[in-house]
Amino acid sequence: xxxxxxxxxxxxxxxxxxxxxxxxxxxxxxxxxxxxxxxxxxxxxxxxxxxxxxxxxxxxxxxxxxxxxxxxxxxxxxxxxxxxxxxxxx
Amino acid sequence: xxxxxxxxxxxxxxxxxxxxxxxxxxxxxxxxxxxxxxxxxxxxxxxxxxxxxxxxxxxxxxxxxxxxxxxxxxxxxxxxxxxxxxxxxxxxxxxxxxxxxxxxxxxxxxxxxxxxxxxxxxxxxxxxxxxxxxxxxxxxxxxxxxxxxxxxxxxxxxxxxxxxxxxxxxxxxxxxxxxxxxxxxxxxxxxxxxxxxxxxxxxxxxxxxxxxxxxxxxxxxxxxxxxxxxxxxxxxxxxxxxxxxxxxxxxxxxxxxxxxxxxxxxxxxxxxxxxxxxxxxxxxxxxxxxxxxxxxxxxxxxxxxxxxxxxxxxxxxxxxxxxxxxxxxxxxxxxxxxxxxxxxxxxxxxxxxxxxxxxxxxxxxxxxxxxxxxxxxxxxxxxxxxxxxxxxxxxxxxxxxxxxxxxxxxxxxxxxxxxxxxxxxxxxxxxxxxxxxxxxxxxxxxxxxxxxxxxxxxxxxxxxxxxxxxxxxxxxxxxxxxxxxxxxxxxxxxxxxxxxxxxxxxxxxxxxxxxxxxxxxxxxxxxxxxxxxxxxxxxxxxxxxxxxxxxxxxxxxxxxxxxxxxxxxxxxxxxxxxxxxxxxxxxxxxxxxxx
Numbered sequence: 001x002x003x004x005x006x007x008x009x010x011x012x013x014x015x016x017x018x019x020x021x022x023x024x025x026x027x028x029x030x031x032x033x034x035x036x037x038x039x040x041x042x043x044x045x046x047x048x049x050x051x052x053x054x055x056x057x058x059x060x061x062x063x064x065x066x067x068x069x070x071x072x073x074x075x076x077x078x079x080x081x082x083x084x085x086x087x088x089x090x
Numbered sequence: 091x092x093x094x095x096x097x098x099x100x101x102x103x104x105x106x107x108x109x110x111x112x113x114x115x116x117x118x119x120x121x122x123x124x125x126x127x128x129x130x131x132x133x134x135x136x137x138x139x140x141x142x143x144x145x146x147x148x149x150x151x152x153x154x155x156x157x158x159x160x161x162x163x164x165x166x167x168x169x170x171x172x173x174x175x176x177x178x179x180x181x182x183x184x185x186x187x188x189x190x191x192x193x194x195x196x197x198x199x200x201x202x203x204x205x206x207x208x209x210x211x212x213x214x215x216x217x218x219x220x221x222x223x224x225x226x227x228x229x230x231x232x233x234x235x236x237x238x239x240x241x242x243x244x245x246x247x248x249x250x251x252x253x254x255x256x257x258x259x260x261x262x263x264x265x266x267x268x269x270x271x272x273x274x275x276x277x278x279x280x281x282x283x284x285x286x287x288x289x290x291x292x293x294x295x296x297x298x299x300x301x302x303x304x305x306x307x308x309x310x311x312x313x314x315x316x317x318x319x320x321x322x323x324x325x326x327x328x329x330x331x332x333x334x335x336x337x338x339x340x341x342x343x344x345x346x347x348x349x350x351x352x353x354x355x356x357x358x359x360x361x362x363x364x365x366x367x368x369x370x371x372x373x374x375x376x377x378x379x380x381x382x383x384x385x386x387x388x389x390x391x392x393x394x395x396x397x398x399x400x401x402x403x404x405x406x407x408x409x410x411x412x413x414x415x416x417x418x419x420x421x422x423x424x425x426x427x428x429x430x431x432x433x434x435x436x437x438x439x440x441x442x443x444x445x446x447x448x449x450x451x452x453x454x455x456x457x458x459x460x461x462x463x464x465x466x467x468x469x470x471x472x473x474x475x476x477x478x479x480x481x482x483x484x485x486x487x488x489x490x491x492x493x494x495x496x497x498x499x500x501x502x503x504x505x506x507x508x509x510x511x512x513x514x515x516x517x518x519x520x521x522x523x524x525x526x527x528x529x530x531x532x533x534x535x536x537x538x539x540x541x542x543x544x545x546x547x548x549x550x551x552x553x554x555x556x557x558x559x560x561x562x563x564x565x566x567x568x569x570x571x572x573x574x575x576x577x578x579x580x581x582x583x584x585x586x587x588x589x590x591x592x593x594x595x596x597x598x599x600x601x602x603x604x605x606x607x608x609x610x611x612x613x614x615x616x617x618x619x620x621x622x623x624x625x626x627x628x629x630x631x632x633x634x635x636x637x638x639x640x641x642x643x644x645x646x647x648x649x650x651x652x653x654x655x656x657x658x659x660x661x662x663x664x665x666x667x668x669x670x671x672x673x674x675x676x677x678x679x680x681x682x683x684x685x
Contacts, residue, residue: 008381008447010372038327044359044370044537044668060357065327065342066350068358 001030017055024049026059038067092192092304095217097210099289100139100198102219109192115624117149119175119594120637121193122164126173127640129195132648136168136281137257137288138199145186145194145248145294148597152187152304155312155619156320158597159184159406161248161265161277166648169259169281169466169509170526170551173644176282177555177594179405179414180265180275182246185296187304187597189214199289208290209249211241213297225292226255229459230273234266237295244270249293251461253495254283258507260470261287262463267414268407272428275405278463279553280528281509307625315618320410322605322612329411329604332402339383343413343601344402346379348432351532352440353378359668360537361436362530364443364482365472366523369534369666373445377435381447382417393423403429411601417451426451427458433554436532437468442475442488449485456492462507467492469510469529477517521660526551526650535657536666536673543583543675547655547683549641555600557587580682587683588634595637596620642684652681 005011018029023042027034040047041060053059094107116124122144134140143165150158161183167174186194189212200206207226211218225233230251237247247266251273254261261283265275286292306312323329330341339345355361356374363371375381386399399418404410416428430451438444438453453471457464471488474480480487494503505513510529514522523530528551535542541554548556593600598616605612621627645654661673 007384008376008378010375039354041357044357046358060354062354062357065330065340065345066354067328067342068351068354 017053021053022049023047023051023053023059026053032061036064038062038064092190095191095194095212097194097196097217097219098198099196099200099208099219099291102200102208104217104219113192115149115626115628115633117151117192117595118146118160118162118597119164119177119591120633121146121595122162122175123173123637123641123644125193125195126164126166127644129197130166130644132166132173132644134166136166136171137284139197141166141285141288143196143282143285143289143291145182145196146192147183147186149595150187150597150619150623151183152185152298153306153312153619153623154303154408155316155598155623156323157406157409157411157599157602158619159187159408160594160597160599161186162594163248163263163277163282165282165285167280167282167528167551168257168284169279170528172526172551172648172650173549173641174280174282175550175594175641176263176277176279177600178248178263178265178275178277179409179599180246180248180267181244181406182248182265182294182296183597184407185246185298186212188298188301189296190301190304194294196286196289196291204290206290207255207292209293209295210291211295211297213243214300222292227252230264230461231459233293234270234273237293238266238270241295241297243297243299246296247273247293248277249291250283250286251459253461253507254287255292255461256498256504256507257284257287258504259284259512260462260466260507260509262461264458264461267428268404271425272416272458274428274458276458276463279465280551281463283461304623306619306623308622310622311618312622315615315620315622317615318611319602319605319615319619322609322615323410323602326605326608326612329601332412341402341411343411346383347401347413347415347429349377349379349382349415349430349435351379351432352435353380355533356440358537359666360534361440362523362532362534363440365441365469365476365521366530366534366661366666368668369537370668371440371443373443374440376445377439377447377450379415379432382415382430385420385447386415386418389418389420389423397423398425399423400428405429409599411599413601417447419448427455430454431464433532434464434468437465438471438488439468440532441468441472442485443483444485444488445483446485449489452489453485453492456489460492460495460507462492462495465531466509466529467506469523470506470508470513473510473514473517473519473522474506476514476519476521479517521658521664523658523661524552525657526654528552534666535661536671537669539673539675540582540586542657542661542673543580543680543683544587546657546680547583548587549638549645555590555594557583557590580679584683585631587638588631591634591637592630595633638684652677655680655683
C-alpha cells in the first residue's frame with residue numbers, strides 16, 4: 001500500500017475522510033480482506049467493523065497474526081480475531 | 091518417583107528426600123511457594139542464612155508435552171521483602187525433570203570466614219558441591235562457555251552473575267539457552283540472584299545423561315491431551331507455525347517474538363514512554379519485533395551461513411511456539427543478543443526513549459552478562475534519566491552507565507544494580523514506578539487498568555505475568571464499559587492470577603494462554619496432560635487460588651498490608667497522554683481481588 005515501506009519505520013498512509021464510512025467499509029476501500037486483520041485501532045481504541053470513522057483520526061491496522069497477546073480474544077467484540085464472540089462487552 | 095534434593099551450604103552437605111504425599115501435585119511455582127511458606131520465616135532477612143533458594147521444574151518438564159519446560163525459582167525476595175517466584179525457559183527444567191527431581195532446596199550459608207564460591211553439579215546418581223572460585227567475578231557469556239568446555243553433556247546451567255555475587259538487589263537468576271550461546275534465559279525478577287550469591291553459589295549445573303523421560307500415570311489421557319494442545323498451538327495465529335501454505339508469515343510469535351507487542355501496545359496508547367510520562371511515541375517501530383525480523387532477513391541475505399540472527403527460535407527443548415530470536419549486528423551479521431524480548435526492548439528502549447535497536451540490544455547483552463533483570467534495569471536507568479544524570483534517549487550514555495556495574499568500586503555501578511526504588515530514592519526522583527519495591531513492566535496501568543489491578547495486588551510486586559489481562563482490558567480505555575453484567579476488574583484479575591499460578595506450576599509456558607483461552611480443545615489439552623501425568627484430577631482455579639493464598643499469607647506475616655496493594659501515587663493523579671486517563675480503580679475494588 002505504501003511504497004518503500006520498512007518494518008523498522010512507521011508506515012503512514014494519508015487518506016481522505018468519507019462521511020458515514022464504517023471501519024468495515026474502510027477496509028473494503030483499502031481492498032483489505034477482513035480475515036486478514038487482527039486487532040485494529042481508532043485513536044488508540046480497538047475498533048469494531050460497525051464503528052463509524054470520524055474525520056481527522058489515526059487508524060492503526062494490524063494483520064491477523066498481530067494482536068494483543070493474551071487470551072480473552074472473545075472479549076473484544078470486533079470478531080476479527082475470534083469468530084465466536086460470546087458476549088460483546090463493549 | 092520424584093525426589094527432593096536438599097542442600098545445606100553451611101557445611102556443603104546434601105541429602106535426598108522422598109516427595110511427601112501432601113506435595114504430590116506440587117511443582118514449579120506451587121512447589122517453590124509452598125516450600126518457602128513452610129520453611130522460611132517471613133520476618134527474616136532475605137540475604138542471611140535462614141532464607142532458602144528453591145528450584146523446581148514445572149510438573150511436565152522433561153515430558154513430551156509441548157512447550158512445557160519452564161523452571162521456577164523461589165525464595166524470600168531481597169527486592170520486595172515478600173515471597174517470590176521467578177520463571178524461565180532454558181535447559182535446566184528439562185534436565186531436572188528427567189533426573190526425577192521435583193525440587194532442590196538450598197539452605198544455610200558458608201561461615202563468614204569462608205570466602206570461596208561454590209557450584210552444584212547434579213547428575214544421575216550423583217551430586218557434587220564443588221569449589222569453583224574461577225567461576226566468580228566473570229561475565230556470564232564467558233562463564234557458560236567455560237562450563238560447557240568442562241562438561242561435555244550439554245548441561246543446563248542456572249546461577250548468578252557479578253551483580254548477585256555482590257548481593258545487589260537487581261540480581262536475576264540466569265540460565266543458558268539451548269545452544270549455550272547466551273546466558274539469556276532469565277528468571278529475572280525480584281533479586282533472587284542475590285539470594286544465591288548470599289549462599290556463595292555461582293552455578294547449578296544439571297546433566298540428565300542416561301535418564302529417561304518422566305512417565306505419566308495415565309499415559310492414554312496424557313497423550314490425548316498432548317495431541318489436542320499441539321493442534322491448538324499450531325493452528326492459532328499467535329502461537330502457530332512460521333509460514334502458511336503459501337509461504338507467507340503466519341504465527342505472530344514465531345515471526346516477530348514477544349516484541350510483536352511494541353507497535354500494538356504503542357498504537358493502543360498503553361506503551362509507557364519516558365518513565366511512564368506518555369503512552370505513545372514515534373520510536374516504537376524502530377525497536378519492534380518487525381524491525382528485528384526485517385534485520386534478520388537482511389543479514390541472512392548479506393552474510394549467508396555466517397549470519398547469526400534468527401527468529402522462530404525455541405527457548406527450551408520441546409517448545410513449539412518458538413518466540414525467541416537472536417538480534418544480529420547489521421554490520422557483521424553476528425548475534426548481539428538472543429533474544430530481545432518485548433519487555434526488555436520496552437524497558438531499555440521505549441521507557442528510556444532509546445530508539446536505536448543496536449543500543450537496546452547492547453544494553454540487553456550487558457544485563458545478561460552482568461546478571462541483571464532487564465525490566466528492573468531499564469526502569470533504573472530511567473531513574474538516572476529522570477534525575478538528569480543522563481539524558482533520555484541517549485543510548486550511548488545508558489551503555490556507559492550500565493558498564494559502571496562491572497567495577498566493584500563504583501558507587502554509581504552499585505546504584506544502577508540496585509533497582510529503580512533504591513536508585514530513584516537515592517537520586518531524589520518522585521516518580522518511581524514500583525509496587526512492593528519491584529518495577530512496573532511494559533503496560534501502562536492507566537489505559538490498561540486490569541493489568542494495573544494485577545500489578546497492585548499480586549503477591550509478587552508489579553508483575554505483568556502474574557495475571558495477564560491485557561486483551562480483555564485494553565477495551566476499557568476511557569471507561570466506556572457498557573456491559574450490563576459489569577465485568578469487575580477484581581474478578582478478572584483474580585481469575586487470571588489463579589489460572590496463571592496453575593500454568594506456572596505445570597511447566598507450561600504462559601503463552602499457551604492464547605490457545606487455551608481461545609480454544610476449548612486447547613484448554614482440555616492442558617488439563618488432560620496435567621491430570622494424565624498425575625493420575626488424578628486437579629481443578630485449575632482451586633489449584634491456582636491455593637498457591638495465591640499461600641503467597642499472600644507469607645506476605646501478611648512479612649508485614650504487608652492492603653496499603654501495599656496500591657500503585658504509586660503519580661498513577662492516580664497524573665493523566666497519561668494520548669488517552670489522558672489516570673488510574674481510577676478504587677481501593678475497595680483492589681481489596682476485593684483477594685477478598
